[in-house]
């Protein structure tokens with residue numbers, strides 16, 4: 566599953582959508598519990614339509630949805646028996662997770678659950694006023710880690726027994742306490758599930774977030790994540806949205822290195838995915854579907870190509886060249902090839918490119934005194950494609966004999 570369902574839509578949705586500020590407004594803006602908790606009586610997302618979310622996800626090429634069941638605010642988006650602080654106690658009154666899980670199941674979209682360890686509402690949460698913990702102390706607080714872990718155990722049991730097949734479990738904010746029994750419980754309830762590395766033990770997969778990785782291949786299972794907006798994961802009224810170039814470059818880079826990718830969106834207080842967000846997802850999705858075959862191919866490192874900062878993936882006799890951040894020119898030269906490709910194709914727009922073997926005087930910036938034999942490919946619409954990561958496919962008769970093996974390295978470097 567992890568190797569086949571690789572592109573996810575992350576959804577941060579909770580009470581925080583009400584103010585449209587930030588999913589951590591209690592922590593980042595110092596909003597007091599008594600003020601924040603008022604949203605429970607006001608939250609009424611009457612436009613929530615999981616059918617629309619799932620069909621958007623499908624149209625954009627996402628394989629699964631990762632949904633925030635409980636964020637740091639402690640508010641639960643399902644009908645948990647173990648707290649009153651939950652969606653079924655709002656004017657809306659319905660179990661939104663249930664509705665989402667049923668739609669996902671109906672349409673073959675995987676479901677992954679996000680669950681925060683920090684909990685700014687539960688009286689037993691052992692708040693040390695550390696990383697992602699609020700500084701407020703309430704009279705009702707009864708810090709007790711054992712009891713809190715019991716609460717977590719009860720809740721994950723509900724989540725993993727009442728909502729169908731769960732593809733992966735996304736803990737957030739690793740606690741200092743290590744306790745293998747929690748992930749063991751998850752695995753017992755959902756055999757075959759994948760668990761991230763932000764819980765009570767190291768789990769199965771790592772979760773680089775909002776970073777841009779260097780050009781190595783990931784050794785272990787990895788799921789990178791980022792949001793379409795720069796400031797917040799939850800809905801933010803005055804968000805700064807990422808550009809297509811930024812998003813497609815990040816997705817291309819991570820996936821070409823073998824990682825999975827979840828791209829986040831924050832629905833608003835009515836349950837709608839804002840139009841501007843939807844447009845971004847659709848544009849990214851259009852790009853993704855065109856280059857997908859290259860993202861699912863195997864990462865292979867060709868020294869001479871990697872030297873130019875270009876990542877490569879390979880599938881049978883096709884070699885894919887991944888250009889992130891735009892092209893500096895409309896063509897390039899590659900050393901290390903002995904045979905012409907059958908064709909060279911820009912996956913983004915279906916354009917066939919000119920390919921010739923040539924003797925070139927200039928390589929890697931310096932004016933050479935000797936000539937090199939290179940495969941020269943050009944004619945790319947670099948300006949027309951300047952707002953997206955560009956992927957070029959070279960299809961060979963037989964890639965083994967076409968490539969000079971001294972240019973192929975043993976591929977993997979550990980990050």
Ligand code: GLC
Nearest residue numbers: 588589697737738774790798
């Ligand atoms: C960080 C943030 C959190 C967000 C998460 C997504 O941990 O604290 O708000 O949900 O990243 O990966």
